[in-house]
Amino acid sequence: MTAQWRPVRQSRTHELVLESIERQVLAGELKAGDRLPPERELALELGVSRSALREALRVLETIGALVANVGRGPDAGARIVRNPDDALGRVLRLHLALGSYGVDDVLEARVVLERSSFEAASRSASEEDLAEAEALLAQMRDAGADVVTYNDLDTAFHVLIARSSGNPLVSTLTSAVRESVRALILEAEEAAEDWPATADRLHDEHVELLRLLRAGEGAAAADLVERHIRGFHGAVVGRRQPVTPGE
Amino acid sequence: MTAQWRPVRQSRTHELVLESIERQVLAGELKAGDRLPPERELALELGVSRSALREALRVLETIGALVANVGRGPDAGARIVRNPDDALGRVLRLHLALGSYGVDDVLEARVVLERSSFEAASRSASEEDLAEAEALLAQMRDAGADVVTYNDLDTAFHVLIARSSGNPLVSTLTSAVRESVRALILEAEEAAEDWPATADRLHDEHVELLRLLRAGEGAAAADLVERHIRGFHGAVVGRRQPVTPGE
Numbered sequence: 001m002t003a004q005w006r007p008v009r010q011s012r013t014h015e016l017v018l019e020s021i022e023r024q025v026l027a028g029e030l031k032a033g034d035r036l037p038p039e040r041e042l043a044l045e046l047g048v049s050r051s052a053l054r055e056a057l058r059v060l061e062t063i064g065a066l067v068a069n070v071g072r073g074p075d076a077g078a079r080i081v082r083n084p085d086d087a088l089g090r091v092l093r094l095h096l097a098l099g100s101y102g103v104d105d106v107l108e109a110r111v112v113l114e115r116s117s118f119e120a121a122s123r124s125a126s127e128e129d130l131a132e133a134e135a136l137l138a139q140m141r142d143a144g145a146d147v148v149t150y151n152d153l154d155t156a157f158h159v160l161i162a163r164s165s166g167n168p169l170v171s172t173l174t175s176a177v178r179e180s181v182r183a184l185i186l187e188a189e190e191a192a193e194d195w196p197a198t199a200d201r202l203h204d205e206h207v208e209l210l211r212l213l214r215a216g217e218g219a220a221a222a223d224l225v226e227r228h229i230r231g232f233h234g235a236v237v238g239r240r241q242p243v244t245p246g247e
Numbered sequence: 248m249t250a251q252w253r254p255v256r257q258s259r260t261h262e263l264v265l266e267s268i269e270r271q272v273l274a275g276e277l278k279a280g281d282r283l284p285p286e287r288e289l290a291l292e293l294g295v296s297r298s299a300l301r302e303a304l305r306v307l308e309t310i311g312a313l314v315a316n317v318g319r320g321p322d323a324g325a326r327i328v329r330n331p332d333d334a335l336g337r338v339l340r341l342h343l344a345l346g347s348y349g350v351d352d353v354l355e356a357r358v359v360l361e362r363s364s365f366e367a368a369s370r371s372a373s374e375e376d377l378a379e380a381e382a383l384l385a386q387m388r389d390a391g392a393d394v395v396t397y398n399d400l401d402t403a404f405h406v407l408i409a410r411s412s413g414n415p416l417v418s419t420l421t422s423a424v425r426e427s428v429r430a431l432i433l434e435a436e437e438a439a440e441d442w443p444a445t446a447d448r449l450h451d452e453h454v455e456l457l458r459l460l461r462a463g464e465g466a467a468a469a470d471l472v473e474r475h476i477r478g479f480h481g482a483v484v485g486r487r488q489p490v491t492p493g494e
Contacts, residue, residue: 014305022337026344026430051298058261058302059309063338065345082347087338090269091310091331092416097273098312100329105416112363112417116355169339169352170359173420183273 013048014055020046021060025080034080036066063087085172089179096180106181110229113174114158115222118209120165122218129164130214133157137206140199150199151186155179157206161213185232202232260295261302267293268307272327281327283313310334332419336426343427353428357476360421361405362469365456367412369465376411377461380404384453387446394442398433402426404453408460432479449479 024030036042036057043053057078060066064087068078095101121129136157143150155178162174192198205228212221271277283289283304290300304325307313311334315325342348368376383404390397402425409421439445452475459468 018309022341022344025341028344032345032347051301054298055302055305059306062265062306063309063341065341080345082342082345084338084342084347088335091334091338094269094272094310094312095329095331095419097269097275098279098327098329100279100331101416101419105414108363108367108414109416109420112359116359120355167352167355169348169356169424172342172347173356177416 013052014059017046017048017053017056018059021056025065030080032080032082036078036080038077062090085175086179088172088176092176092180093183096184103181103184106177107229109177110174110181111226113170113177114162114225114229116170117162117165117174118213118221118225119218120167120170121161122213122216122221124166125161125164125213129160130210133160133164133210133213136160137203137210140206141203144199145195147189147195148186151182151189154185154202155182161209198232202228205231260299261306264293264295264300264303265306268303272312277327279327279329283325283327285324309337332422333426335419335423339423339427340430343431350428350431353424354476356424357421357428358473360417360424361409361472361476363417364409364412364421365460365468365472366465367414367417368408369460369463369468371413372408372411372460376407377457380407380411380457380460383407384450384457387453388450391446392442394436395433397446398429398436401432401449402429408456445479449475452478 021030037045039050039053039057043050046053057066057068061068061078064083064085065080066078067081067083092101096106125133136153140150140153140157143153158178159171159175162171162178165171189195189198205224209221209224209228212218212224268277284292286297286300286304290297293300304313304315308315308325311330311332312327313325314328314330339348343353372380383400387397387400387404390400405425406418406422409418409425412418436442436445452471456468456471456475459465459471
């Protein structure tokens with residue numbers, strides 16, 4: 001089906017452009033992989049200014065539904081994509097910082113989502129996923145005192161398990177929630193009184209989590225990941241309660 | 248603390264403006280309720296064009312972190328807010344339409360989130376919340392064959408329980424996921440072979456859910472809401488699998 005560019009004429013034009021593109025996506029006229037006409041052309045067809053059009057395109061980029069191509073020729077023009085994870089992570093991170101949620105809310109949301117991810121992963125994770133998870137654990141052990149690297153690997157481990165659960169929406173939400181607290185967790189790790197001991201404990205838990213996934217023991221993995229998340233939050237993040245950083 | 252407007256100079260300027268504002272939010276220098284300087288002034292301070300600035304502000308509006316004021320005088324200029332629910336609903340709805348997720352993924356995510364919401368609501372819901380939920384049920388019963396009204400009230404009921412769970416993040420995610428399938432659920436309800444019978448069954452389930460919440464029986468409420476969601480999806484939405492509308 002071909003996209004229908006219907007002219008748009010009103011104030012807050014960018015919002016109407018957005019709605020027009022959204023309607024076409026919802027109607028299946030625009031799909032992932034489709035290329036939009038060049039800005040100049042599209043603005044003409046919609047009857048809007050290029051600046052209003054560009055505002056709408058920026059919004060679509062930010063929510064992971066569009067990538068801009070800077071090239072010319074056949075590759076020019078923006079392309080519809082589906083890349084929601086980073087976009088949602090960003091939205092949640094910003095709202096966490098704005099105080100729309102507290103750290104405890106994030107803790108509970110992580111528990112709910114990761115219990116579900118680990119339970120599903122114990123059924124659905126592929127051998128490749130599990131091997132990759134094992135490699136991440138080895139790298140975490142090697143990271144030693146390098147808390148920044150450790151935190152990146154730890155995030156990657158939890159996101160990988162969420163992805164391997166076979167449900168891309170739960171995975172997106174899990175990643176977004178985990179990503180939204182990456183900086184807080186890093187801060188807490190850097191402030192840990194005995195980081196090597198904490199890292200050792202976290203490592204043992206990760207190893208056991210992976211063993212339970214391999215053994216297909218989903219319920220036990222869900223229980224352990226809940227203790228793992230609560231234990232860390234309770235012992236380290238909970239002590240600091242950095243809900244409104246900067247105050 | 249006062250916001251520091253540091254000049255920004257590079258290509259893809261809107262992205263740098265966004266990052267600059269985001270950093271200030273993360274640092275606690277910008278908080279909900281704060282007003283941004285007028286566009287002209289802010290563009291000057293950041294050393295960017297007004298169009299680049301406006302692109303960034305549109306993005307912040309769309310993710311529910313800013314409201315634009317069209318007035319002049321002391322009320323002019325945009326204000327930082329925290330209103331993530333609609334923004335996340337929109338992002339998820341668009342990505343559902345793009346096929347980033349299937350209907351089954353949404354079903355599983357709803358089960359996970361609503362189980363948690365109902366369990367928490369059985370402990371935290373206030374008498375006002377429960378009375379409001381009861382009023383919604385009465386309106387749903389009165390809606391009869393008006394499927395559009397029924398669907399709005401049904402959405403409101405589930406979102407209300409999520410809000411009354413005491414965790415705004417889980418509530419946001421629940422609302423967003425529920426909102427993202429509002430049109431699909433409506434379509435399925437309109438296509439139901441025997442809508443009155445379906446509506447009766449759903450009503451009985453809602454009444455029982457509310458009774459369990461009042462009785463503080465969280466585990467039973469969680470189990471019933473899971474059956475409630477799976478039953479409806481399985482019987483109606485599942486039959487149609489409208490994952491890629493328009494194809």
